[in-house]
Amino acid sequence: MIIATYNINSINRRLPLLLQWLEQRKPDIVCLQELKVNQSSFPEEPLKAAGYNAIWKGQQTWNGVAILARNREIQELRTTLPGEEDDSQSRYIEAIIDQMIIGCIYLPNGNPYPGPKFDYKLRWFERLRKHACFLYEYDVPVILAGDFNVMPTELDVYKPQKYINNALYRPESREAFEEILKQGWTDAVRKLHPSTPEYSFWDYMRNAFARDAGLRLDFFLLSPHIAQRLKKSGVDREIRAAEGSSDHAPVWIEIK
DNA sequence: ATGGCGGTTAGCAACCGA
Numbered sequence A: 001m002i003i004a005t006y007n008i009n010s011i012n013r014r015l016p017l018l019l020q021w022l023e024q025r026k027p028d029i030v031c032l033q034e035l036k037v038n039q040s041s042f043p044e045e046p047l048k049a050a051g052y053n054a055i056w057k058g059q060q061t062w063n064g065v066a067i068l069a070r071n072r073e074i075q076e077l078r079t080t081l082p083g084e085e086d087d088s089q090s091r092y093i094e095a096i097i098d099q100m101i102i103g104c105i106y107l108p109n110g111n112p113y114p115g116p117k118f119d120y121k122l123r124w125f126e127r128l129r130k131h132a133c134f135l136y137e138y139d140v141p142v143i144l145a146g147d148f149n150v151m152p153t154e155l156d157v158y159k160p161q162k163y164i165n166n167a168l169y170r171p172e173s174r175e176a177f178e179e180i181l182k183q184g185w186t187d188a189v190r191k192l193h194p195s196t197p198e199y200s201f202w203d204y205m206r207n208a209f210a211r212d213a214g215l216r217l218d219f220f221l222l223s224p225h226i227a228q229r230l231k232k233s234g235v236d237r238e239i240r241a242a243e244g245s246s247d248h249a250p251v252w253i254e255i256k
Numbered sequence B: 001a002t003g004g005c006g007g008t009t010a011g012c013a014a015c016c017g018a
Helices: A015-025 A044-049 A116-138 A171-181 A188-192 A205-211 A237-241
Strands: A002-007 A029-033 A052-057 A065-070 A075-078 A092-097 A100-106 A142-147 A218-222 A230-235 A251-255
Touching (some): A002 A015, A002 A100, A015 A044, A029 A142, A052 A092, A065 A092, A100 A116, A116 A142, A116 A171, A188 A218, A188 A230, A188 A251, A218 A251
Parallel strands (some): A002 A029
Antiparallel strands (some): A002 A251, A092 A100, A142 A218
């Protein structure tokens, strides 16, 4: 079984590439972020024709998250992260698929640091920490997948010294991620590949992809039930290399 | 410091986000 996460940077802009990738990789479950589409303009029909059921939480212009499942039922559990009732940003959606809880995450970028956006990022991290704790203690199979907008270690950044005051690499952000991991979650890709970067994002600027000036921003956090079933993982760089790509590549894991 | 990309608004460029 293959589960993937992909920050798609506008789903309608990227639809042909998305359909091509779905056809090639054939993931069973996909978490998408940065849909950049309002709730009524999500391309439900083309995805249905490709064999994928979908749930989504859209938003005009920014953010937006979705979960796709191939030939499977999706039972939506929630479309917001608890803790801030007036939060209008679409950054979380959660479902039950095949008796697993799948949480799709688009964590705030938080730049510039310091400032209100960084404060919002840290508040969001704290809300996620609490909700992750709740899910973990539920003692059911859980996968939290998505763009966490953080590089937890030096290995996850092509040039760490450039990012000292970047919201994605600030100690506060890295510590917040570590706090969640410490609950007992497994960082699936790092577990399988402890010493290679496994970047998932390359800036559009300055020829970053060709230089492999990348960041690892997209993660799978696995509860113990799922972690023991983990087989392999990969980053689909050829999709990032394609004409008109997102600035992220799809990342996937295979579980037994 | 610069700069690339997508989306939106107000219109054919300027901004915002990241």
